[in-house]
Amino acid sequence: MSPQAQIVILLWLPIVTFIFLQFSPKKAVIISFLVAWLFLPQRAGFVFTGIPDYTRISATCYSILLLAFVFDGKRIQAFKFSWLDLPMLILCICPFFSSIVNGLGAYDGLSSTLAQTVKFGLPYFLGRIYLNSLSGLNQLAKSIFISGLIYMPLCLYEIRMSPQLHRIVYGYFAHSFAQTIRYGGFRPTVFMIHGLEVGMWMMAVTVIGIWLWQAKVIKKVWSIPITWLVCALIITFILIKSTGAYLYLIYGVFILFVAKKFRHSLPLLILIVTVSLYLCFASTGNFTTQNAEPVLSAISSNISEDRAGSLEFRLENEELLVQKALERPIFGWGGWGRxxxxxxxWEGVLVDISVTDSLWIITYGRTGIVGLISLYAAFFIPVSIFALKRYPAKFWFHPQVAPTASLVVVITLYMLDNTLNAQFNPIFTLICGGITGLVIQVPKKHKKLDSQAKKLHSSLPTKLSQ
Known part of the structure; x- marks a missing residue:
């Protein structure tokens, strides 16, 4: 951590204040989250005795929540709890019970609960109250697409020159430089913690861009035809060299085009069921590396032996960690590496022999099956309701629904990635809150839209929706 990184963290509240003074609260929330997570320094903050640390995520969420309350307090006060909010509520408070049952005390439990709430609860809550409509989510989708266009030249710079932007601006590397080398070149990190996070973000941007283009939601950005911009994004994304993200992109586009062609969300639902079944078997110790041998062989033969070896290493470590988690399956072991x-x-020293690569095993180990189920339920339940009840796939190509449909696909892919990696990004949780708020609403207010969509049943929309 450098002095300039600390200064930026301290200045973030005044910067968010300026953003709220320039834009409407809804737009200010979107811009603040995007700018914070794409450009604030990594591993920067302040450690305090007796109170939670002031870090990148807490600076982001506290500042936005405070300014939202100052500029738009009535919206916060109008919040009404729904049963769909229950998984996120459980996810936020279960660290308290994990601490209590492990004898770590109420203070540790409250501190852990606050940290979990800041990490997941606040982005979810802000998305829930500000982005709980098609127009709000559409604005977010367009903003994410534009943020990707801004990030694109930065990625290209680091692909050519090596990941140096964080060092140039903040004076230090955010992560191990050795992990940025991939396939004889460089994998960019820009201002994120790892190239995997950049790959996941640019995958999301590209999926959203493709669908905004196909549904004719946007025709030009900065007077440049969207066709050219999407092509540039795809090329940049390929150059990022993130193998897993390649597969996510292919499947994400497949989901959307099946919805367009066959007016069905079956591929999305299959993905949700598959991930859920995998977690069910893996968390009970019934999924081993031997079960994954066909997949590992296919990856080794068709993609890369290194990628197959990496996946095998993760699965082997997950087997060890699952056996440890099964000793305390309900609320887990709590924090502190327990x-x-x-x-x-060989020296007789007790050392950590496990590696935690995936968010699901981290959550399972710390907060048990209660935390694991609540995490995935918070994302998968609103997505399923959106696809099955509120806005079936036959409406996903409508210009007013298409941006939100792309966000639904993106956060599902994000949760798939969390079964392999742990690249936390609060913007995906912000999306989750917005979609939850959307599906909670009584659909009668969208009857006009549904009527319009039915007229498009046999033809593609051509009118640009702003």
Whole structure:
């Protein structure tokens, strides 16, 4: 951490204040989250005794929540709890019970609950109250697309020159430089923690861009035809060299085009069921590396032996961690590394022999099955309601629904990635809150839209929706 990084963290509240003075509260929330997560320094903040640390995520969420309350307090006060908010509520408070049952005390429980609430609860809550409509989510989708266009030249710079922007601006590398080398070139990190996070973000941007283009929601950005911009995004995304993100993009586009061609969300639902079944078997210790042997062989033969080896290493570590988690399956082991696996090395020193790569195993180990179910339920339940009840796939190509449909696909792919990686990004949680708020609403207010969509049943929309 450098002085300039600390200064930026301190200045973030005044910067958010300026953003709220320039834009409407809804737009200010969107811009603030995007700018914060794409450009604030990594591993920067302040450590305090007796109170939670002031970090990148807390600076982001506290500032936006405070300014939202100052500029738009009535909206916050008008919030009404729904049963669909229950999974996120459980996710936020279950660290308290994990601390209590592990004898770590109420203070540790309250501190852990606050940290979990800041990480997941606040982005969800802000999305829930500000982006709970098609127009709000559409504005977010368009903003994410534009943020990707801004990030694109930065990615290209680091692909050519190596990941140096964080060091140039903030004076230090955010992560191990060795992990940025991939396939004889460089994988950009820009201002994110890892190239995997950049790959996931640019995948999301590209999926959204493709669908905005296909549904004719946007024709030009900065007087440049969207066709050219999407092509540039695809090329940049390929150059990022993130193998897993390639597969996510292919499947995400497949989901959307099946919705367009066959007016069905079956591929999305299959993905949700598959991830859920995998977690069910893996969390009970019934999924082993041997079960994944056909997949590992296919990856080794068709993609890369290194990628197959990396996946095998993760699965082997997850087997160890699952066995440890099963010792305390309900609320987990709590924090302080208690869920990890330790053994004595050749010197007789007790050392950590486990590696936690995926968010699901981290959540399971720390907060048990209660935390794991609530995490995935918070994302998958509103997505399923959107696809099955509120806005079936036959409406996804309508210009007013298409941007939100692309966000639904993106956060589902994000949760798929969390079964392999742990690249946290609060913007995906912000989307989750917005979609939850949308599906909670009584659909009668969208009857006019549904009527319009039915008229488009046999033809593609051509009118630009702003």
């Amino acid at each position: 869920s990890r696996v330790y053994d004595y090395n």
